[in-house]
Amino acid sequence: MSELISAVQVTPVAFRDLPLLNSVGVHEPFALRTIVEVSTASGQYGLGETYGDEPHLRRIERAAAALIGADIFDLHEIRRRVVHSLKQDTEVGGHGMAGMVTTSSTSDRVLSPFEVAALDLQGKTIGRPVSDLLGGAVRERVAFTGYLFYKWAAHPGQDEDEWGAALDPDGLVRQATKMIDEYGFSSIKLKGGVFHPDEEVAAIKALRKAFPGTPLRLDPNAVWTVPTSIKVGQELEGVLEYLEDPTAGIPEMGQVAREVPMPLATNMCVVAFDQLKPAVQHDAVQVVLSDHHFWGGLKRSQALASICDTFDLGLSMHSNSHLGISLAAMVHLAAATPNLDYTCDTHWPWKQPEDDVIVPGALSFSEGAVQVPTGPGLGIELDRDALARMHQQYLASGIRNRDDTGYMRSIDPSWKAPLW
Numbered sequence: 001m002s003e004l005i006s007a008v009q010v011t012p013v014a015f016r017d018l019p020l021l022n023s024v025g026v027h028e029p030f031a032l033r034t035i036v037e038v039s040t041a042s043g044q045y046g047l048g049e050t051y052g053d054e055p056h057l058r059r060i061e062r063a064a065a066a067l068i069g070a071d072i073f074d075l076h077e078i079r080r081r082v083v084h085s086l087k088q089d090t091e092v093g094g095h096g097m098a099g100m101v102t103t104s105s106t107s108d109r110v111l112s113p114f115e116v117a118a119l120d121l122q123g124k125t126i127g128r129p130v131s132d133l134l135g136g137a138v139r140e141r142v143a144f145t146g147y148l149f150y151k152w153a154a155h156p157g158q159d160e161d162e163w164g165a166a167l168d169p170d171g172l173v174r175q176a177t178k179m180i181d182e183y184g185f186s187s188i189k190l191k192g193g194v195f196h197p198d199e200e201v202a203a204i205k206a207l208r209k210a211f212p213g214t215p216l217r218l219d220p221n222a223v224w225t226v227p228t229s230i231k232v233g234q235e236l237e238g239v240l241e242y243l244e245d246p247t248a249g250i251p252e253m254g255q256v257a258r259e260v261p262m263p264l265a266t267n268m269c270v271v272a273f274d275q276l277k278p279a280v281q282h283d284a285v286q287v288v289l290s291d292h293h294f295w296g297g298l299k300r301s302q303a304l305a306s307i308c309d310t311f312d313l314g315l316s317m318h319s320n321s322h323l324g325i326s327l328a329a330m331v332h333l334a335a336a337t338p339n340l341d342y343t344c345d346t347h348w349p350w351k352q353p354e355d356d357v358i359v360p361g362a363l364s365f366s367e368g369a370v371q372v373p374t375g376p377g378l379g380i381e382l383d384r385d386a387l388a389r390m391h392q393q394y395l396a397s398g399i400r401n402r403d404d405t406g407y408m409r410s411i412d413p414s415w416k417a418p419l420w
Ligand SMILES: O=C([O-])[C@@H](O)[C@@H](O)[C@H](O)[C@@H](O)C(=O)[O-]
Pocket: 020, 021, 022, 097, 098, 100, 191, 219, 221, 267, 318, 319, 320, 321
């Protein structure tokens, strides 16, 4: 069966975001994504979603042009064409992580939305869900984590948002209570690296008290030294299910791992295949957070899962601000990954429900989990009016690259990136 790509539409979009704090600053009023629609001569379309930063968008546009005529079932050829389209690439950046991850493979990041769109098309062509193309769903529902952020009550100049401020342990417990009431999550992650580690330890202890028995994670995005990481890790013995990226670098994570009682997880020091070998050699991480957006799509994320299985590494899933196409892809991948040992991250609660490019109703949370769609492909449909509206929002936002630090400094010119 051959289905050739006849057109690829690439559309940058922006959606409203809240003032979520992290180690590199604060989220801007809009987050960016790029939507990829791959069409075949037979009139079907497949969807992919990726980062929206300008250098990445330009790479996506070049790759899109190179894919006309490729067979949607020939993922090797699609990869070959994407890699070839990047040969003249001299730009840096564009990974959409605001300085937190810099070394993941560019070709894997560019390939990802096209591979997801090709799998969506394959599924639609043969009438099977993407999870079937990945070996079959081993679970009907995919569980996610309630992802807490320190946050301001509102962006400067705006009215207080529905979540309000969370700048201390009480504020975070309030945020967690609201999120769990609305979504039913049964595990909690706190984005740290914002306040002094003692304050973040106090916040985790307050969450432990308020939610006894609920697995907890803390992720300061590598702004702690090795001694600080060891101190915090030892202090939170028996409290965290894992500590995520306490410090930067594979050897340094190895030093911390030897001294702390809980597993260390990462989406920063192991973000590409060539980093797996040194990570294993240093026994630096015990849990890898996969992310199909930078590991090269769903099949390559499954290759990562197999490697983790081989080397007894745990597997969890990382998230950035995202829309429904990404959520659908994450759900199919998680459903078809037997050794996904932990609930997945998602930024979903932080987005306005009406800010999406897919027809509502296909994906929803109950008891902290999303039912795996069983319809053909990803099981979602593009809402073209919403896509046009969100593209206008992109044009009007004026934001072309994620810049949490620049936005923070526009509000507080004395702000400096922390290191404790
Ligand atoms: O959205 C954020 O601010 C997060 O900090 C995100 O950028 C990270 O990539 C991520 O969620 C993480 O786990 O490091």
